[in-house]
Amino acid sequence: MKQKQDLSFWKLWNLSFGFFGVQIAYALQSANISRIFATLGADPHSLSYFWILPPLMGIVVQPIVGTLSDRTWCRFGRRIPYLFIGSAVAVAVMCLLPNAGSFGMAVSTAMVFGLISLMFLDTSINMAMQPFKMLVGDMVNEKQKSLAYSIQSFLCNSGSLIGYVFPFFFTAIGIANEAPKGVVPDSVIYSFYIGAAILILCVLYTTLTVKEWNPKEYAEYNERKPEAEEQKAGWVELLKNAPSMFWKVGLVQFFCWAAFMYMWTYTNGTIADTVWHTTDVSSAAYQEAGNWVGVLFFWQALGSVVWAMVLPRIKGEKLAYALSLAIGATGFAVLTLVLSLHAFPWDFVEGWFGPAVGKVVGMFQFPFRFLSLGTLLLCAAALFALQLLPERRAALAAAGLVCAALLTASITETNIMSAQGESSYATYNQNATINSVGTAEYLIDGASSYEAIWAQPKPASGDLHLISYEKREGVAYVSVENDGGEAAISLPIYNYGNYYAADESGAPFAIASGENMRIVLTIPAGYTGTIHVRYHAPGYWRAFEVLSAVSLLGVIGCGAFVRRKRRPPATV
Secondary structure, three states, rough: OOOOOOOOOOHHHHHHHHHHHHHHHHHHHHHHHHHHHHHOOOHHHHHHHHHHHHEEEEEEEEHHHHHHHHHEOOOOOHHHHHHHHHHHHHHHHHHHHHOOOOOOOOOHHHHHHHHHHHHHHHHHHHEEEHHHHHHHHHHOOOOHHHHHHHHHHHHHHHHHHHHHHHHHHHHOOOOOOOOOOOOOOOOHHHHHHHHHHHHHHHHHHHHOOOOOOOOHHHHOOOOOOOHHHHHOOOOOHHHHOHHHHHHHHHHHHHHHHHHHHHHHHHHHHHHHHOOOOOOOOHHHHHHHHHHHHHHHHHHHHHEEEHHHHHHHOOHHHHHHHHHHHHHHHHHHHHHHOOOOOHHHHHHHHHHHHHHHHHHHHHHHHHHOOEEEHHHHHHHHHHHHHHHHOOOHHHHHHHHHHHHHHHHHHHHHHHHHHOOOOOOOOOOOOOOOOOOOOOOOOOOOOEEEEEEHHHHHOOOOOOOOOEEEEEOOOEEEEEEEEOOOOEEEEEEEEOOOEEEEEEEEEOOOOOOEEEEEEEEEEEEOOOOOEEEEEEEEOOHHHHHHHHHHHHHHHHHHHHHHHHHHHHOOOOOO
16 A cells, blocks of 8 residues: 655645635525514524424434445546535525525425524535535645644634634625515525535635545555445444544533533623624614624634644643644633623622722722733643744744733724823713713723713812813813812712822812712812822732733743753754
8 A cells, every 4th residue: 555645735735725715605694584583583592493494404414425425436526526516406405595585485495494594504515514624634644634624724724714704794794784674685696696606716726736545546545445345334333433533522512512612602692692682683782793703703713723733832732632622612601701791700799808908809800800810821722832933033922912912002002092181081872872981991880971972070069160171191180279278179080999189289188978979189279279189099900010020930940941951952
């Protein structure tokens, strides 16, 4: 038996390029099926029934296609005929499925039409997927299989990136994201049209650039001759004799796909209800939520693309598999906590250990929930990735990460400072779809935002005159003239604590909390001048900053030490 020769990068690329188009179709299905059937009129609690079809078709179709393609030899190849037929059917169905509500059919008829279309769509997608995996097994040697599957995974996830954002993109360029009740918006319909066009073009590319072996060539490079495959045992016998690793991996995949199905089925409705506060499937808010679900899935797929580039550098397939599963499990666990808006974990911490502990622990989630956890995971992932790169590339990558962090910090600081003007609070409307509190500050518990839209201080006495008020770089400048006795003035600043007020001579002014938790200054009788109100960060914040700096220096030092130890000794 001949040894399979190494293939060039582009030959490996051509083997899997059609998968890019197939995955666009699969991404459109994953992100939009719940949205489509909800728009057609399906009960949100019944969406899971529609999602039974995709995995069911996978169970049935993929083994059948695998078996039939093993026994197929024709002028067009062994796997490619199934690839082309599956893709052609998928293209036709992708043009029909989103139009289920546009043909003037009754709701029940449209649902049945959509259900049948979904069945054919997933059948054809699975029919197109299987040949790509088998082409690698047929034509790539053992040494290059990891690279070939990594390329396939990269193309697969890149296709997901494109497919997920199609509805958001088309809405952004002006295509309608609203439609009459029971009709799918044009942004989704056009997404399926373009996805279908890309799918067929990608499959044609693979079909034209890949030449499969004939039976004689296949027999020269593989242990079993094709005619001997007729004698293979049945599925039951194969399952009985399957190695233990098959069952272990299968069990893991079982639980992985259970998680995926929950995510694909309920994300649309969850985001629309919890973020856009609507369950009306015909509303603009619901359809916008559907677009943003695609954006969220985009970021999920982006992580997969990055990880696909890291995987080949990990020594040991078991380690790579274990790390991948651990990262995925962490993501799902954190997601459940973040989306539990009514059960904020820090509230429980405060209840268990008291207000003091709750206040300290609460610092680690500001300004976004679980920011500290996300930061730790990102830092760990970045350091791990840098360790896998060659030394020179690792240095460049590290420098790029630092520059990106500094640029992001500077842009964020600029935006916050520029927002601290007279319009630092956005208008709050109880009836609006999206309720925005402010651009730069968070409300104190119990405070109301409706009075925060005014930007001028409120003197409590007619004898106390406001000369000017402005806010620059986080400092409020209040110029007053008091013609009467001691009086108070309320500032449009929420009293979060740690605020300090003094005039130009350095004389301090007492700060109290007034109505709606606003800062209140007491102005002495006959006083004229300008008072500066600024925030003084607690001293222990500096301690945390020093600790962070020391930790950073420690990580850099440890990294340099490890790299120095790895260098081979100098030879004379």
